[in-house]
Amino acid sequence: MENSKNENDSSQMRPGLWATVNERYLGSMITKTDFVPLARLKKPLSESRLTFVSTAGVQPKNSMPFDTVHPVGDYTFRRVPSDSKVEDLEIHQLKYPTVGAKKDLNVIFPIERLQELAEEKIIGELAPNFFSFIGYNMDALKLEQTLAEDIADAVEAEKPDAAMLAPA
Amino acid sequence: MMGHHFGVPHHKELQRRIILAMLDFLTAATRSGEIKMLPLKWATARREAIKIERKLGLKED
Numbered sequence: 001m002e003n004s005k006n007e008n009d010s011s012q013m014r015p016g017l018w019a020t021v022n023e024r025y026l027g028s029m030i031t032k033t034d035f036v037p038l039a040r041l042k043k044p045l046s047e048s049r050l051t052f053v054s055t056a057g058v059q060p061k062n063s064m065p066f067d068t069v070h071p072v073g074d075y076t077f078r079r080v081p082s083d084s085k086v087e088d089l090e091i092h093q094l095k096y097p098t099v100g101a102k103k104d105l106n107v108i109f110p111i112e113r114l115q116e117l118a119e120e121k122i123i124g125e126l127a128p129n130f131f132s133f134i135g136y137n138m139d140a141l142k143l144e145q146t147l148a149e150d151i152a153d154a155v156e157a158e159k160p161d162a163a164m165l166a167p168a
Numbered sequence: 169m170m171g172h173h174f175g176v177p178h179h180k181e182l183q184r185r186i187i188l189a190m191l192d193f194l195t196a197a198t199r200s201g202e203i204k205m206l207p208l209k210w211a212t213a214r215r216e217a218i219k220i221e222r223k224l225g226l227k228e229d
Contacts (some may be wrong), residue, residue, distance in 0.1 A: 038200040045191055096171040103226075104177035113174070113183050123191070162194060164187075166173050 041162060044124075048161035050114070051127035052082075053151060055135030056101070056168040057093025058109045060084065066092040066134045073137035075147040079154070082126040086112060095136045096168045108168055127158040135168050169210055176217035178224060182208075 041048060057066050059078040067074040080089065086105045091098050101108040111130065117123045131151050137143040155163060175182040186206065193204050221227035 036200060038197060041195060045194065098171060100172045100177050106180075106183050107172045107174050107177055110174045110183055110187060113180070113187055117184070117187065117191075122188070164190065168171060168173070 043161065045162070046121055047124040049125050049127050049159065050118075050123045050162050050164060051155055051158060051160040052109075052111075052114060052130040052164045052166070053155065054109055054130070054132050054166050054168065055093075056096075056108045056132060056166070057091050057134040058089050058105065058132045059092060061088055061090050068092055068094045068134065068136070072139050073143075074134050075137060075139075075142060077131050077133040077147060077151050077154070079129040080109075080111070080132050082111070082128060082130050083115070084111060093134045093136075093168060095134070108166075114164075124161075127155075127160045129154075129158060131155060176213045178220045178226065179213065179217045182213055182216065 057068070058080060059066065060080060063078055064076075066076070066078075089105060089109070089111070091101055091105075091108075096108075098108075106112050109130075109132070114123065114126060118126045131154060133147060133151065137147065174186050186208075189204070189206055197204075218227060
């Protein structure tokens, strides 16, 4: 990974934007120049276990709320049992418009749709838990070395065959 | 659209379609980092969602 220093980089919405953001939140804007190799499913989806990782800040009610006002962000995650009912979940996240999600959580955390697809055996099964964190993390190195590692370990422990990742 | 990556409220069919397109791409992708654009329009999705909300009695005419 490297910080993008090139103000003429055409991948930026406005020249110099990333440098401006990087000045304020050092290390937060990064450019990946390499990708991990494409990993293929080893068995049909109808026989596979799927998990879901989201930055929507969805969590079970009565679990510790995400710290949505910390200036550098919250580097913890929550397990969301994949058989949860929508009414047992809540959102703690200020950085995206939640009006739609409060009408129907599935627009950002499609737990009911995934439950239905598993019931219909389009997906073999869902992992016991889904994983949720908030996407406001201004320390990219800390994010990579702590939260990302913690989630990766937790996901791997449940042995999914595939993971669906979605931002908020 | 931010906060609505799987569609619009109460439009179960659209939400399902987005997820199924993603799951299809799981096997159809040919290289790491490949992006697939879906032929969906937000304006169309919102219009359909308004009709669904009216049918469900969640929105007045």
